[in-house]
Amino acid sequence: MEDGTPNRHRRVAELRVAASSGGDRLRPTLPNVITTRGRLALAAGAGARWASRATGRGAGAMIGGLVAMTLDRSILRQLGAGRRTVIVTGTNGKSTTTRMTAAALGTVDGRVATNAEGANMDAGLIAALAADRDAQLAALEVDEMHVPHVLDAVEAAVVVLLNLSRDQLDRVGEINVIERTLRAGLARHPETVVVANCDDVLMTSAAYDNPHVVWVAAGGAWAADSVSCPRSGEVIVRDKAHWYSTGTDFKRPSPHWWYDDDALHGPDGLAIPMRLSLPGAVNRGNAAQAVAAAAALGADPVAAAAAVCGVDEVAGRYRTVRVGSHTVRMLLAKNPAGWQEALSMVDRNAAGLVIAVNGRVPDGEDLSWLWDVRFEQLEGVAVVAAGERATDLAVRLGYAGVEHTLVHDTTAAIASCPPGHVEVLANYTAFLQLQRKLGRRG
Numbered sequence: 001m002e003d004g005t006p007n008r009h010r011r012v013a014e015l016r017v018a019a020s021s022g023g024d025r026l027r028p029t030l031p032n033v034i035t036t037r038g039r040l041a042l043a044a045g046a047g048a049r050w051a052s053r054a055t056g057r058g059a060g061a062m063i064g065g066l067v068a069m070t071l072d073r074s075i076l077r078q079l080g081a082g083r084r085t086v087i088v089t090g091t092n093g094k095s096t097t098t099r100m101t102a103a104a105l106g107t108v109d110g111r112v113a114t115n116a117e118g119a120n121m122d123a124g125l126i127a128a129l130a131a132d133r134d135a136q137l138a139a140l141e142v143d144e145m146h147v148p149h150v151l152d153a154v155e156a157a158v159v160v161l162l163n164l165s166r167d168q169l170d171r172v173g174e175i176n177v178i179e180r181t182l183r184a185g186l187a188r189h190p191e192t193v194v195v196a197n198c199d200d201v202l203m204t205s206a207a208y209d210n211p212h213v214v215w216v217a218a219g220g221a222w223a224a225d226s227v228s229c230p231r232s233g234e235v236i237v238r239d240k241a242h243w244y245s246t247g248t249d250f251k252r253p254s255p256h257w258w259y260d261d262d263a264l265h266g267p268d269g270l271a272i273p274m275r276l277s278l279p280g281a282v283n284r285g286n287a288a289q290a291v292a293a294a295a296a297l298g299a300d301p302v303a304a305a306a307a308v309c310g311v312d313e314v315a316g317r318y319r320t321v322r323v324g325s326h327t328v329r330m331l332l333a334k335n336p337a338g339w340q341e342a343l344s345m346v347d348r349n350a351a352g353l354v355i356a357v358n359g360r361v362p363d364g365e366d367l368s369w370l371w372d373v374r375f376e377q378l379e380g381v382a383v384v385a386a387g388e389r390a391t392d393l394a395v396r397l398g399y400a401g402v403e404h405t406l407v408h409d410t411t412a413a414i415a416s417c418p419p420g421h422v423e424v425l426a427n428y429t430a431f432l433q434l435q436r437k438l439g440r441r442g
Helices: 005-021 036-054 061-071 075-080 094-105 122-131 144-154 175-187 201-207 281-296 301-309 336-345 368-372 390-400 410-415 428-440
Strands: 084-089 112-114 137-141 158-161 193-197 213-216 236-239 242-245 263-265 271-273 320-323 326-332 352-356 383-386 404-406 420-426
Touching: 036 061, 036 075, 036 122, 061 075, 061 122, 075 122, 075 144, 084 094, 084 144, 084 281, 094 112, 094 137, 094 281, 094 301, 112 122, 122 137, 122 144, 137 144, 144 175, 158 201, 158 281, 175 201, 193 201, 193 281, 213 281, 263 281, 271 301, 281 301, 320 410, 326 336, 326 410, 326 428, 336 420, 352 390, 352 410, 352 428, 368 390, 383 390, 383 410, 390 404, 410 420, 410 428, 420 428
Parallel strands: 084 137, 084 158, 112 137, 158 193, 193 213, 326 420, 352 383, 352 420, 383 404
Antiparallel strands: 236 242, 263 271, 320 326
16 A cells, blocks of 8 residues: 555544544544656646547546556556545446535535446546645545555545345346445455445345444335345345345344434434435435544534535436426436336326437436336326337336327427426446437527
């Protein structure tokens, strides 16, 4: 490691004091020192970012980070040194929880480095940290498979484990492999505080052996991918909110934080009113973990919760825009568990529901997962199937008994709905395409 042993032990001691007290302010951190080569790499990355923006090719964050890491492989470690960093990972909810965590940490120090647009691999992390070199706090969304080596580089103070469920298998590994990878990565950093969702069997397993775990009952409506114990292979038995593995002592831990319809509850009888701007029970769980992470770093939980409640949009998700005679709310979903949660947020009284599905590499080219989503619950709702793979979706809707029409272009699909409010539910690239189209229209 580049940091000397005395400095490392000092950071560990400071973290444990802050995590155990729950109310102490953050201690001073070590200075962020960039080598000469690192400064040159960052300058080259900034130039690439400027060129990308100037030529209209994109925001430039990814290319800037790629150039910097190509010229100096240690640049992520250098940018992470001296910061109190929170890493947020999981299959679903990373961007939302990262945005909430950044807001909560902002109550301690207004400057928080974060990858707000969701670029969650090395290049995106480098770009986010380079964009605010002086920020002493960072909230970083990190892809699940990248967490171990990112944690090695930045020595995060807190890691937030949200959930694990099956994603597109043609581009993402089996979830049991991901769980074991996370578990091994965390084992190398026993000083890190882990804020883990005790309602998720796989994330509980990843965190179970860590000496500093803050358990949060963040919800786990999707259980189809955790029917067996990831440690023993035994059956997972569920009894209301509780779960346990038969034949072993692996079971749901008692939570330190939990929520209900009105409040967020924490240690020592803490109860904080929590009225979120974002919809859905899943976002209440995300908020609970964000507040718990901020509290572990010394934030006042009441102030942190208030900041989290003010988050009303995450990179365009959940926002409502005017499109001709329609108001359009945009929802994003990327895998069966995410689709199930998003469907529960849909306003069934809206004038129309447009579901847009693409099948590009970021979405997963294999759309067999459509058959795992319970579209049957949309019976009685008029749906417009849209996107590049709208025909695949229309077949699935037909078998689900859902009345629908087929309009491949998403903006045309919106226009085909009666005037009024329209809900749009889209997967990753379909969502981005719609954002760009609406942006060009102003």
